[in-house]
Amino acid sequence: MSDMSKVCMVFGAGSYYDESPVVPQGALVVAADGGYDHALALGIRPDVAIGDFDSISKTPVLHEDGDDPASGRVSTIALPAQKDETDMPQAVKVGWNQGIRVFHIFGGLGGRLDHALANLQMLADIARHGGIGFLHGDGCVATAVTDGEIRFPANQVAARRMVSVFAHSDRALGVTIRGLKYETDSVDWTNSHALGVSNEFLPGIPSSISVREGTLIVTYPVEAPQPQWRSGADQAASFGAIDDRRSELLSPLFRD
Structure with missing residues (x-):
């Protein structure tokens, strides 16, 4: 059974810009590889660190039964460098396995373009599994919704702070936008x-973005209020097993 009141905060190794993440009380904090360094620099102690630890300055100290919570030790999951998935979805799996379906992800934009694209695909995958992810970076937030809707309360976001909507699935059927400029x-x-590029909030008017069938990626300014959401996708019990095996897709030159 998922706990929709609990969130998972995921810290990656990408850029953090000027946003200061706030960890809600009771949230699970997971560091994906070099995100461990970023979390500590922000004064945030992860509960779990996962990755191949190739972009980290100091390997986390393994938590052991009986440790004082203030010891600074964390649960550590080491992964091979040559695996089929990046460290970020592995961090999401940690939260998913604890019944969490809401994810706030930092350090997943900026830096490497390929990782940013992979993380946008991950948002869509979370949505298709019946959860929601919010990817924070450079003054904006990206999220995804499948067969559902996100709703923003009335706000006073300044003009020219854009809301954009993209079809992620091959076809997104019945896309309805209400309360925005377009x-x-x-x-x-x-x-x-x-x-759906470059839409805008209207002052003092609530708004919504919905799709009858398919998956949308939505980006909006970070100062916008947190949206409510609903999904018609069935909540999956699993987001997949943690990818802790060396990839079988390596070319023969790298197998030994």
């Missing part, structure tokens, strides 16, 4: 054409 009414979108 509205749509049950329009079918494809992921080969960017139709």
Whole structure:
């Protein structure tokens, strides 16, 4: 059974810009590899550190039964460097395995473009599994919704602070946008054409973005209020096993 009131805070090795993450009381904090250094620099002690630890300055000290919580020790999950998935979805799996379905992810944008794209795909995967992820970076937040809706309360976000909507699935059917500068009414979108770039909040008006069938990626300014969400996707019991085996896809030159 998932606990929708609990969140998982994931810290990655990418850029953090000017946003100062706030950890809600009771949240699970997971560091993905070099995100361990970033979390400590922010004064945040992770509960779990996971990764191949190739981008970390100091390997976390393994938590042991009976340790004082103030000892600074954390649970550590070491992964091989040559694996099929990056460290970030492995961190999400840690939270998912504890019944959490809401993820706030920092350090997943900026730096390497390939990792940023992988993390956007991960948001869509979380949504298809019936959860939601919020990827923070450079003054904006990206999220995804499958067969559902996100709703923003009325706000006073300044003009020219953009809200953009993209189809992630091949087709996103029945996309409806209400309360933003540009509205749509049950329009079918494809992921080969960017139709929803550069929308805006309207002062003092609540807004919503929904899709009848398919997955949307939504980006919005970080100062916007936290949206409510609903998903028509079935909540999956598993987000997949932690990828702790060396990849079998390596070319023969690298197998030995």
